[in-house]
Structures are given as C-alpha cells and as structure tokens.
Amino acid sequence: MRIVSVRAWPVSFPVPESERVSLGIGTAVKRDAVVVKVVTESGLVGWGESHHGRAHGAIAHLVNTTLRALILGMDAGDCVGVWARIYRFQLASHGMGAATAMAMSGIDMALWDIRAKAVGWPLCRLLGGAVKPVPAYAGGVALGYQDPAALVEEVRPHVEAGYRAVKLRVGDTPARDIARIEAVRRAFGDDLVILTDANTGYALADARMAMPAMERLGVAWLEEPFPAHDHRAYAEAKSFARIPLAAGENHYTRFEFHRLIEDRVLSILQPDLSKCGGVTETMRIAHLASAWKLPIHPHSAMTGINQAASIHLLAAIDNGGYFEADISRNNLFRDRMVSTPWSIRPDGTVLPLEAAGIGVEVDEAFLEAHPAIEGPGYV
Structure with missing residues (x-):
C-alpha cells in the first residue's frame, strides 16, 4: 500500500449575518477547513481533516509541500512510521510546531481510513x-x-x-x-x-x-x-x-x-x-x-x-x-x-458508521467549488 499521492484542499464558505454566532473569541464570519486526500498505488483512497488553525491556506500548503515530500513512497499502513518520520523532521527540531501537528493530523486520519478500508472494517x-x-x-x-x-x-x-x-x-x-x-x-x-x-x-x-x-x-x-x-x-x-x-x-x-x-x-x-x-x-x-x-x-x-x-x-x-x-x-x-x-x-x-474506514464519502466537486476565503474567521 505505497503512498503515491497526497493532496490538501483549503476550503471556505461565508456565514450569513443572520447565522453568525458570537463566542469568547469573536463573531464567526466564515468557516474554513483543510481536507486531505491520500491515495495508494492500488487505488485505495483515504480522507482526513487537518484543523484550519485560522490559516487554512498555510496548513494546506504545508501538507502539499514539505509533508507530502517526506512521506511519498512510504507504506500507507505504517501509521506509526509515517508519524515518526514527520516528527523527526518537523516536530523534534526546527519544525513548524502546532502547524505541523495540525497538518499531519489530516494525513494520519486519511491513513487510518485507508487501513480500515483495506481490511473492510469500520475504523x-x-x-x-x-x-x-x-x-x-x-x-x-x-x-x-x-x-x-x-x-x-x-x-x-x-x-x-x-x-x-x-x-x-x-x-x-x-x-x-x-x-x-x-x-x-x-x-x-x-x-x-x-x-x-x-x-x-x-x-x-x-x-x-x-x-x-x-x-x-x-x-x-x-x-x-x-x-x-x-x-x-x-x-x-x-x-x-x-x-x-x-x-x-x-x-x-x-x-x-x-x-x-x-x-x-x-x-x-x-x-x-x-x-x-x-x-x-x-x-x-x-x-x-x-x-x-x-x-x-x-x-x-x-x-x-x-x-x-x-x-x-x-x-x-x-x-x-x-x-x-x-x-x-x-x-x-x-x-x-x-x-x-x-x-x-x-x-x-x-453510532459509528458501519461502512469500511471512517465511513463518509467526500464530494470532490464541492472542494473545488469552495476555494479558500482569505482573512480572519472571527472578528
């Protein structure tokens, strides 16, 4: 199950004024997310989510550049090995800290989705x-x-x-x-x-x-x-x-x-x-x-x-x-x-979903139709 593709999408949609919620950190004006897709050489697809960190473009870019280059070719079933490699080169020394933790989270989630799909079990x-x-x-x-x-x-x-x-x-x-x-x-x-x-x-x-x-x-x-x-x-x-x-x-x-x-x-x-x-x-x-x-x-x-x-x-x-x-x-x-x-x-x-993996299907057309909206999510 060699990893052949890793891609992250930063996606957004605005929150209409009538639906905005005020919290201790401000009022939500949009919603952001980072969706991660990992593909193996056999065609198995895993989906994960990296938290946007209120800088979803930066988190997605980190996945699509540095982290992608670190893990391409590795065994998708080796979740611990992939985690350890990213830790060694990004978290243990001179790395991006919290940004890397968020970015790698989506990758790891996608790998677990693949592992469970490979054996036909719910996660x-x-x-x-x-x-x-x-x-x-x-x-x-x-x-x-x-x-x-x-x-x-x-x-x-x-x-x-x-x-x-x-x-x-x-x-x-x-x-x-x-x-x-x-x-x-x-x-x-x-x-x-x-x-x-x-x-x-x-x-x-x-x-x-x-x-x-x-x-x-x-x-x-x-x-x-x-x-x-x-x-x-x-x-x-x-x-x-x-x-x-x-x-x-x-x-x-x-x-x-x-x-x-x-x-x-x-x-x-x-x-x-x-x-x-x-x-x-x-x-x-x-x-x-x-x-x-x-x-x-x-x-x-x-x-x-x-x-x-x-x-x-x-x-x-x-x-x-x-x-x-x-x-x-x-x-x-x-x-x-x-x-x-x-x-x-x-x-x-x-109840957990009973389908193999995490159990959700992702609409890639939605990802393409909702590009990143720049700026703060709370004001």
Whole structure:
C-alpha cells in the first residue's frame, strides 16, 4: 500500500449575518477547513481533516509541500512510521510546531481510513472497539451569546431531538453568562447536562465570579476559560469552585498532554483528532489518560470527516466520554461536502458508521467549488 499521492484542499464558505454566532473569541464570519486526500498505488483512497488553525491556506500548503515530500513512497499502513518520520523532521527540531501537528493530523486520519478500508472494517473495529452507542452533546459553533429566552428556544429543539447534554457559550460577562445558564436550567430541569465553554474569554477575576454560580447550577464542566499556555491561571482557578475544568483542543501531541495530566488541574481532556496529531496520537493520549482515570471528550473540528472519526475513536477506548455534535446551522462541511457523518438517536447517543474506514464519502466537486476565503474567521 505505497503512498503515491497526497493532496490538501483549503476550503471556505461565508456565514450569513443572520447565522453568525458570537463566542469568547469573536463573531464567526466564515468557516474554513483543510481536507486531505491520500491515495495508494492500488487505488485505495483515504480522507482526513487537518484543523484550519485560522490559516487554512498555510496548513494546506504545508501538507502539499514539505509533508507530502517526506512521506511519498512510504507504506500507507505504517501509521506509526509515517508519524515518526514527520516528527523527526518537523516536530523534534526546527519544525513548524502546532502547524505541523495540525497538518499531519489530516494525513494520519486519511491513513487510518485507508487501513480500515483495506481490511473492510469500520475504523472503530480496527482500533479495538465495536459499533456501539456513544453519548453526544449538542455543541459546535452554536449556542452563543443572546437573550436568555432566545437561548432557551435555541436549545429546545435539540433536547426534543434526543440530546441529554448541551454546551453553552460563556466568556461574555459573568453576570450575563450566569443569567443564560439559569434560564436553561429553569426551562429543562436538573436532568439536562449543561456544559460551558469560555473559548479563552475569561480573566481570572471573571472565573472567580462565575465558577461558584456554575457549581450551584450544576454545570458539568467549564471549558477553556484561559489560553492553553496559561497553566498558572488554570491552577489558581481550580480553587474557585468544585466545577471540573476542561481543556485540550489547543494542545498538541502527547508531549503537551503529559503536562496537563501531571499538573493534576484538569478533570476533562479534549484532544482534537485534527489538531493533536491524528488518530495515532489521540489513541496514545487516551491510553495515557486512562492510566490516570481521566476521560477523553474529543473536540470536534469543522467537517463531517473529523466528526465521524471522533465517534469511531470514542467507541474504541475505555475512557471515552461525549461526542461533540456540531449542531450549528447550515454547516456545509457537515451537510453537503460529505455523506451523513452521524445522526442523533432518541436516547442522546450516536453510532459509528458501519461502512469500511471512517465511513463518509467526500464530494470532490464541492472542494473545488469552495476555494479558500482569505482573512480572519472571527472578528
């Protein structure tokens, strides 16, 4: 299964003003993605997603030039060998750091797609798991800042669809954040699991004000109140309340997750298969976390490729948590670029796709019709 072709597409579409969501990092004005295709000499095709890193043209260019040249001719089934080669020449010394981790993630995901297709198994089975239910929460680029009553009405159809957990965006102001959480708790009762994500929008003073109220309201976790590198702030915030702290979507490779675990501050780890080094590295992170009895709740990237792969991984580890179901409106990367990646079931779970590999089909005409839109994705 020699690798004969590697190609990455940077793709974009604008978000209409009526559908823009404001988060702790700004208001989303477009959506970007990087889709990776790997082909073997026998014609097997694998698909993966590299996180765009808010510089999707640069990530795709890194795949199409340096990383492509490093791995052409290698065995597509040698995921560990391909990972190690990229690590040696790009991550271990003088490399592009986070950009390389994101770029290689899409390649690695595509290689696992090929491996599973080669044996005719769904990816979860090749990873050591089975097709079984995975709990999901309603999340993605959605449920942002709005009037509490409007937020309740946004949450309602997702609860009616079967979701038993939702993730609300915080990082606005502590008072407004708590008012929204209180409204959702009143509307849906104590049985609804409420998660929160600040998208790095809090200062320590904000967290000190918000976290005791979140604990009172039964919030199950506070995600990324601070930037990934601000280890001191996370350590200090742990004392503010008993609400679990979550992070990991902006940490790369097992080497960074090792510190997160050793610090004993986070209760929830959230690696992204399209950012941290791919399926290969997420499995390593999951095994490392398992030794510490820490759960893995992967952060989902933008397309149905990552989302379907994340479900497979969750069905194959012993410390798997929630699948982050992107319920944002009109996500073309989920609804049109690929075949259906997942469906919510009445009991609030999703199932891995049963087709060989990751299980989604990709429309290459869509990729060609949606070239990169330059500029920031959030303003």
